[in-house]
Amino acid sequence: MDNAIEARGLVKTYRGDVRALDGVSLAAETGSVFGLLGPNGAGKSTAVKILTTLSRPDAGEAFVAGHDVLRHPARVRLAIGCVAQKSGLDLQATGRENLLLQGRVYGMRGGVLRSRAQELIERFGLSDAADRVVKGYSGGMQRKLDVAVGLMHRPQVLFLDEPTTGLDPEARVDMWSEIARLAGDEGLTILMTTHYLEEADSLARRLAIVDRGKVVAEGTPDELKGELRGDAIVVELEEQVLDGEVRRALDTVPELYDVAVEARTLRARADSGARSVPAVLAALEAEGVRVASVTVSRPSLDDVYLQYAGRAFSEADQEAKRP
Amino acid sequence: MTHVLTDTLFMTQRHFRNLLRQPAWILISLVQPVVWLLLYGALFRKIVEIPGFGAGSYIDFLTPGIVVMTCLFSAGWSGMDLIEDIDRGVIDRFLVSPASRSSLIAGRLVQGAIVGIIQSVIIVVLGLIVGAEYPGGVAGIAALTICAVLLGTGVGALSNAIGVLSRRVETMVAVSNFVLLPLTFLSSVFMARALMPGWMQSVATYNPVEWAVNAGREGLASSPDWGVVLSRMGWLALFTLVCTWLATRAFRVYQKSI
Ligand SMILES: Nc1ncnc2c1ncn2[C@@H]1O[C@H](COP(=O)(O)OP(=O)(O)OP(=O)(O)O)[C@@H](O)[C@H]1O
Ligand SMILES: [Mg+2]
Numbered sequence: 286m287d288n289a290i291e292a293r294g295l296v297k298t299y300r301g302d303v304r305a306l307d308g309v310s311l312a313a314e315t316g317s318v319f320g321l322l323g324p325n326g327a328g329k330s331t332a333v334k335i336l337t338t339l340s341r342p343d344a345g346e347a348f349v350a351g352h353d354v355l356r357h358p359a360r361v362r363l364a365i366g367c368v369a370q371k372s373g374l375d376l377q378a379t380g381r382e383n384l385l386l387q388g389r390v391y392g393m394r395g396g397v398l399r400s401r402a403q404e405l406i407e408r409f410g411l412s413d414a415a416d417r418v419v420k421g422y423s424g425g426m427q428r429k430l431d432v433a434v435g436l437m438h439r440p441q442v443l444f445l446d447e448p449t450t451g452l453d454p455e456a457r458v459d460m461w462s463e464i465a466r467l468a469g470d471e472g473l474t475i476l477m478t479t480h481y482l483e484e485a486d487s488l489a490r491r492l493a494i495v496d497r498g499k500v501v502a503e504g505t506p507d508e509l510k511g512e513l514r515g516d517a518i519v520v521e522l523e524e525q526v527l528d529g530e531v532r533r534a535l536d537t538v539p540e541l542y543d544v545a546v547e548a549r550t551l552r553a554r555a556d557s558g559a560r561s562v563p564a565v566l567a568a569l570e571a572e573g574v575r576v577a578s579v580t581v582s583r584p585s586l587d588d589v590y591l592q593y594a595g596r597a598f599s600e601a602d603q604e605a606k607r608p
Numbered sequence: 609m610t611h612v613l614t615d616t617l618f619m620t621q622r623h624f625r626n627l628l629r630q631p632a633w634i635l636i637s638l639v640q641p642v643v644w645l646l647l648y649g650a651l652f653r654k655i656v657e658i659p660g661f662g663a664g665s666y667i668d669f670l671t672p673g674i675v676v677m678t679c680l681f682s683a684g685w686s687g688m689d690l691i692e693d694i695d696r697g698v699i700d701r702f703l704v705s706p707a708s709r710s711s712l713i714a715g716r717l718v719q720g721a722i723v724g725i726i727q728s729v730i731i732v733v734l735g736l737i738v739g740a741e742y743p744g745g746v747a748g749i750a751a752l753t754i755c756a757v758l759l760g761t762g763v764g765a766l767s768n769a770i771g772v773l774s775r776r777v778e779t780m781v782a783v784s785n786f787v788l789l790p791l792t793f794l795s796s797v798f799m800a801r802a803l804m805p806g807w808m809q810s811v812a813t814y815n816p817v818e819w820a821v822n823a824g825r826e827g828l829a830s831s832p833d834w835g836v837v838l839s840r841m842g843w844l845a846l847f848t849l850v851c852t853w854l855a856t857r858a859f860r861v862y863q864k865s866i
Contacts, residue, residue: 300865337704340866359706367704371697377626389618390707418629434701 288348289315289442289474290336295345297331297498305331306342307498313476313491318468320489321478322590328498329478330370333446336476337367350441350474363391366440368431370447370478376420380411380430383419384437391438405433409463425456432463443467445477449484457484464488482590494593501593509589515542516558517582518565520551523575534572538564549577552591558582615708619715623689624722637723641678641731645670649738652798661800668742671735672752672824673797678731679724679760680792680817684784686720686764687771694775700866709863713768713855717761724760728753743830751827751837755820755844762816762848769851769858791817796825816847 290313297306305328313319321329334340336347338358347354350364375383384402393401406415409429414422419430428448435443445464449457465488467473479485485492486506494502494509502509518541528546535544540556541564555561558581569576627633649667656666663669690713693699702712732742732749742748770783792798794811795818801809812818823840826832 334866339700339704341864362704362706365704367701369697369700369704371700373697373701375622375626375698376696377629378622382625386618386622387701387705390615390702390705392706 287314288312289351290319290347290349290476292332292336292347293345295332295335295347296343297328297335297340298343304498306335306345308345309495309498309500310345311493311500311503313474315474316468316472317490318464318475318477318488320485320492321476321495322480322482322485322492323478323495324480326497327495329495330446331498332495333367333369333444333476333478337365337444338362339367363438364440365442365444366435366438367444368435368446368448370450372427372431374419374427374430374434377418379418380415380422380433381406383430383434387434387437393438401437401439405436409433410459424451425453428452428456428460432460436467440473442474442476445475447478447480449479449481457481461488494590496593502589510584512589512592515540515554515556515584517584517588518553518555518558518562519580519582520553520565520569521577521579522549522551522569523577525549526574530572531569531574534568534574535565538568541565554588612708612710612714615711616714616718619707619711620718620722623715623719627719627723637678637682637727638730640681641674641727642734644677645674645731645734645738648674648798655799658803660802662802663800665739665741667735667738667740668828669800669825670798671731671740671742672828673821674735675728675731675752676756676759676795676817676820676824677792677797678727679756679820680763681788682723682727683720683760683762683764684767684788685780686716687767687769687780688777690716690768690771691775691777691780694772694862699862703863703866709859710856713765713852713859716768717764717852720764721757721761724757725753728756742828744828744832748824748827748829748832751832751841752824755823755841758841758844758848759816759820762844762851765848765851765855769855772855772858772862775862791815794818795821797821816844819843819847 290311293310295306295309298304309328309332311319321332323329331340335342336349336354338354338361341355349361352360352364354361375386378386381402384405385398388398388401406412409432411426411429411433414426419427422430428451432445432448448464449460452460461484464475464477468475477488489506491503491505492509493500525548526546531546531551532544535541535553538561541561542554544551544553553565562579562581566576566579649670652670653666655661656663656669699712703709767780767784771780774780794808795815796812797817801812804812819840823837826836
């Protein structure tokens with residue numbers, strides 16, 4: 286079995302004509318981390334719900350750990366662990382009680398059950414809190430416990446829906462190393478969704494960017510970045526300017542592409558950032574535009590996302606938040 | 609099948625444990641029936657003197673009514689917990705696991721039934737303390753408890769169905785407030801049936817609360833008519849079955865909406 290997760294043409298429509306998934310296909314190699322990226326409302330969680338048998342697609346098919354999600358959901362459930370976006374912990378129960386109940390519904394009993402719970406408590410650094418009620422846990426502790434609960438029955442395939450959202454930088458780094466370890470040492474196949482591009486970049490072997498229910502880009506992080514030429518130049522301006530004015534001013538700068546102005550931020554691509562920046566600054570100065578700061582960077586997944594979905598993450602998020 | 613039973617046991621344990629971790633809830637559910645019994649017992653003490661009431665002491669009359677009312681009211685709110693579990697993602701977590709689907713509702717109902725039995729016994733003992741007599745003895749008390757618990761299970765299932773369909777605490781509160789008290793007054797919990805207005809008597813015939821009170825009181829009488837007790841018990845069992853079926857249908861609707 287090469288792909289522990291495989292989906293073809295998934296479509297899901299919710300009442301009120303919301304097309305959450307509009308023909309999503311993806312494949313995750315066994316033993317690898319697969320990243321699913323996209324703005325709010327893109328359909329990431331919907332894809333996870335279908336792959337974990339929680340909801341049924343209107344069309345398409347999916348196989349997880351070699352089992353058909355639609356025909357044999359019970360077999361899929363035994364093989365997978367799932368950490369949903371919404372925690373799902375029992376707040377009145379202690380961390381240990383949460384783990385024990387989870388193990389029991391998977392048929393674990395007695396010493397095996399207890400020692401597995403203890404092992405996970407230790408591994409996730411929850412020893413001090415294990416016998417306290419979850420209600421008193423910090424957000425980061427709850428998220429760790431979420432993952433521990435998902436791993437309780439030693440699944441082959443693990444789904445993590447935004448595992449690091451709301452974590453402080455230190456907890457996030459811990460979570461990253463845990464995810465890397467699970468895929469590396471334990472050979473789990475992991476599908477994770479995230480809003481953090483750098484996270485997908487460092488963890489995922491392959492990733493897909495979804496927007497409005499469609500996969501808009503798919504490949505390894507390097508492939509995706511390689512498709513973009515040159516460096517990204519971002520200029521923060523001191524005051525808002527008219528798009529057209531700036532564009533005209535920059536028309537004369539050689540080797541500069543994809544100029545876009547949004548509020549007080551100007552973005553552009555250049556074959557070589559170092560060579561173009563002085564010219565860009567000179568052109569802006571000639572036009573009387575005052576510059577607050579300039580940054581040059583190698584292409585990031587952010588730029589990949591911009592390229593494919595045609596709008597910045599923050600922008601799409603704003604859009605999703607509007608009623 | 610054994611899987612359904614063990615999962616139900618695990619879920620029941622979970623609900624019971626969570627209940628015991630809410631001392632406020634325990635206090636209220638113990639104090640409330642005491643207040644009802646003492647308050648209503650004192651308030652309506654004299655109505656047994658109305659010709660045609662047909663009971664010697666009001667506390668004898670009232671105690672089975674309070675048992676039924678207590679089970680009815682605790683059951684009426686049982687959907688709140690389900691709403692919270694759905695909101696927190698607990699239900700979805702179990703739906704992704706091999707946990708039996710039935711156990712997700714059944715565990716709540718079994719927990720409700722156990723609580724109902726405990727509450728019934730407490731109220732019966734309390735009644736004894738304030739001077740109630742139960743000529744029907746242990747068999748009568750058992751019949752009363754069974755009927756009250758059956759009623760509670762049915763109403764609990766309905767409450768879960770409303771919870772899972774509305775998924776809003778406000779709706780739950782509104783429906784429970786709107787339904788529970790009228791249902792109580794449209795039965796003979798406080799007032800002998802013979803003294804109710806004619807239309808109320810007709811409505812009471814179809815009120816499961818009345819079936820439970822009626823059977824419980826009959827069982828506690830000095831020479832119970834077991835035909836009456838068993839027939840009411842049968843209707844209550846049917847009521848519970850229908851409500852449980854409705855709750856499973858409602859749960860499917862929820863599963864489809866995810
Ligand atoms: N149960 C549901 N009922 C109705 N609409 C839904 C349901 N679940 C998701 N949707 C809609 O489907 C679309 C995709 O939602 P989804 O949760 O998959 O997005 P997402 O990519 O996970 O977003 P986020 O980053 O905010 O978690 C949204 O428009 C959402 O409102
Ligand atoms: Mg989501």
